[in-house]
Amino acid sequence: MSRTPSFALITPPLITLLLVAGCAGAPPSTPSPSAVPTTTTPPAATTTAPAPPTVVPTATEASSDAGGFGLLSAVRVAGQGATDRIVFEFAEAVPGYRISYVDLPVTSDPAGEEVPLAGSAALQISLIGSSAYREVGDAEPAFPVPRRLSGDTSQVTELVNLGDFERVLVWAAGVRERTGFTVTTLDAPPRLVIDVAR
Structure with missing residues (x-):
């Protein structure tokens, strides 16, 4: 008696199913979240601009030999x-x-008469090649500039x-104490600026 091989019991539909399953293979694996490369943008660096340094005026005298004629048109004094x-x-x-410090009392030029000035000393400012008068001998100054003035200041009294x-035009600034100062010249209009440390 002959035996039928066991593979004969496998029906064609079953063979087809096995073949399809074999070709399909295992489902693709998805990488775990930890394996996915990530790109992180570092936080933008924050920088704070340094505060500008405080410049403390230190000069106690200053001079210039500029050759232009300075017709005085205005004078101002104020806290800055x-x-x-x-x-x-x-x-x-x-x-x-x-420009330099002098002791009190200050005197008029050229008469040499004592001029009252509040403060413990004076910063004397001689403007060489300057005048309030356009021409020598003019009866009135070119601009209405006061001869004495004060402002919202703490060091300069008047x-x-x-x-x-x-x-030669001479002015004096009364001061409470002798502190450093700086001198700057500016254009449009021409100006001489003296900053006295408080």
């Missing part, structure tokens, strides 16, 4: 941050100057005109 600012404005050019003689 850490300094008291004195501004001489000119119609044509910034003249030469000599500013007074000591004289206008032979193209």
Whole structure:
């Protein structure tokens, strides 16, 4: 008696199913979340601009030999941050100057008479090649500039005109104490700026 091989019991539909399953293979594996490369953008660096340094004026005298004629058109004094600012404005050019501290009392130029000035000392400002008068011998100054003035200042007490003689214009700023100062010249209009440390 002959035996029928066991593979004969496998029906064609079953063979087809096995073949399809074998070709399909295992389902594709998905990488675990930890295996997925990630890109992180570092936080933008935050920078704070440093505060500008505070410049403390240290000069106690200053001079210039500028050659232009300075027709005085305005004078101002006011508090400006850490300094008291004195501004001489000119119609044509910034003249030469000599600026330094002197003891009280101050005197008029050229008469030499004592001029009252509040403070413990004076910052004397001689404007060389300057005048309030356009021409020598003019009866009136070219611009209405006060001869004595003050402002919202803490170091400078007042500013007074000591004289206008032979193209040298002299002013004095009364001060509570002798502190450093800086001198700057500006254009449009021409100005001489003196910042006195408070």
